[in-house]
Amino acid sequence: METGRPVENSELDYLEKEKWVLPGSAGAHNWQAMSVDVDAGLVYIPTQESPLIFSIADEWKQFGSYRRDPGRWNIGLEMGRLAQLFIDNVAEQPTPGGALKAFDPLTGETKWSVRNPYYWNGGVLASAGGLVFQGDAAGQLSAYDKENGELLWQFNTYTSILAPPVTFEFNNRQYLSVLTGGGGADLFGGETDTASTKYGNFGRLLTFALGGKEELPPASVVDKIIPEQTRIAVESAVLGEGEGLYNNYCAMCHGLLARSGGSIPDLRLLPAERHEIFDRIVLEGILAANGMAAFNDVLKKAQVEKIQHYVKARAWEDRQVVLGIKESAQLTWLSDKQSR
Numbered sequence: 001m002e003t004g005r006p007v008e009n010s011e012l013d014y015l016e017k018e019k020w021v022l023p024g025s026a027g028a029h030n031w032q033a034m035s036v037d038v039d040a041g042l043v044y045i046p047t048q049e050s051p052l053i054f055s056i057a058d059e060w061k062q063f064g065s066y067r068r069d070p071g072r073w074n075i076g077l078e079m080g081r082l083a084q085l086f087i088d089n090v091a092e093q094p095t096p097g098g099a100l101k102a103f104d105p106l107t108g109e110t111k112w113s114v115r116n117p118y119y120w121n122g123g124v125l126a127s128a129g130g131l132v133f134q135g136d137a138a139g140q141l142s143a144y145d146k147e148n149g150e151l152l153w154q155f156n157t158y159t160s161i162l163a164p165p166v167t168f169e170f171n172n173r174q175y176l177s178v179l180t181g182g183g184g185a186d187l188f189g190g191e192t193d194t195a196s197t198k199y200g201n202f203g204r205l206l207t208f209a210l211g212g213k214e215e216l217p218p219a220s221v222v223d224k225i226i227p228e229q230t231r232i233a234v235e236s237a238v239l240g241e242g243e244g245l246y247n248n249y250c251a252m253c254h255g256l257l258a259r260s261g262g263s264i265p266d267l268r269l270l271p272a273e274r275h276e277i278f279d280r281i282v283l284e285g286i287l288a289a290n291g292m293a294a295f296n297d298v299l300k301k302a303q304v305e306k307i308q309h310y311v312k313a314r315a316w317e318d319r320q321v322v323l324g325i326k327e328s329a330q331l332t333w334l335s336d337k338q339s340r
Helices: 059-062 083-089 184-189 195-199 236-249 272-276 280-282 301-322
Strands: 019-021 035-037 042-049 052-054 097-103 111-116 123-128 131-135 140-145 151-156 166-170 173-179 205-208
Touching: 035 123, 042 123, 052 083, 083 123, 097 131, 131 173, 140 166, 140 195, 236 301, 280 301
Parallel strands: none
Antiparallel strands: 019 052, 035 042, 042 097, 097 111, 123 131, 131 140, 140 151, 166 173, 173 205
16 A cells, blocks of 8 residues: 555465466456446456466567567467466466355455356346346356345256346236356366357347246257368477467467367367368458457468468367277377376
8 A cells, every 4th residue: 555566465476486376367347347236335356367377489589578469368468388388387277267256345254155067158137126147158147135145047048158147027917037058258268168158159139027838949969070280291390380370379269278168169170171161261361250359460471371381280189089999198299298
């Protein structure tokens, strides 16, 4: 308070050695909407416990400075070697998770807390009728008793939910609506056991009312069989370069280890015809209408080829495990040892 400067925790200094930080860059509660109950004096918060391995950028270690790159995520962390850092430190990784908390902002006390199966869940709505609504990554839209957090009602939407529910009245009848669909900052987390990963990421508006008759048909499990990969002999050093480029420019959307979280296409599943035009997709933006912008302002053709080699190698490794040919997949080509 005297200086206005932050109080640093020396045990989490990652200038010399990487450190797990909880919460990571996704924050403890920075994204999805919370809800305020003025009468109860509580806020209902979708909390996030998502650790991230922090290591100062290699550029800083080498040159003592950090240069902003407009085409990348500029957060000062080493992103190119992130998969390697995860693997090398996985034994110390804090357990991720999430919770819906009824929190008293005046006392700092938690009145009640309900655990979520995953950390990246939906926003919250607290109603005057004594209910707290939240959708989660598993696709469940739930209603809780605002007094004690008891689960009172649940509906399976078969799609991960990020948006907060809203309630409104029309012709003297109350409705509850929610937008389904996952994504956001959790795209980077990669393949997880969520509804959007399992069934697909369906953006829908669902509206509920007492006595509603409509039913949502069960969803089918997404076919995620990795196609056979056509690979050419590529040195590990080239795959390592492709890995670094992928982590810097692609992983934030397509997922760490080239494993998608379900909202953005999984590059391991690309058919041969897409691989034939891979450079046009990345450099020319021929799929820009689908949201895949051109990267010709930050990447060159030779770099895109290395990224493609890395994607094929990751697909080949994971396919070999699924087929039972390999016990475990190689996850990085940047470590001195064979990382698994």
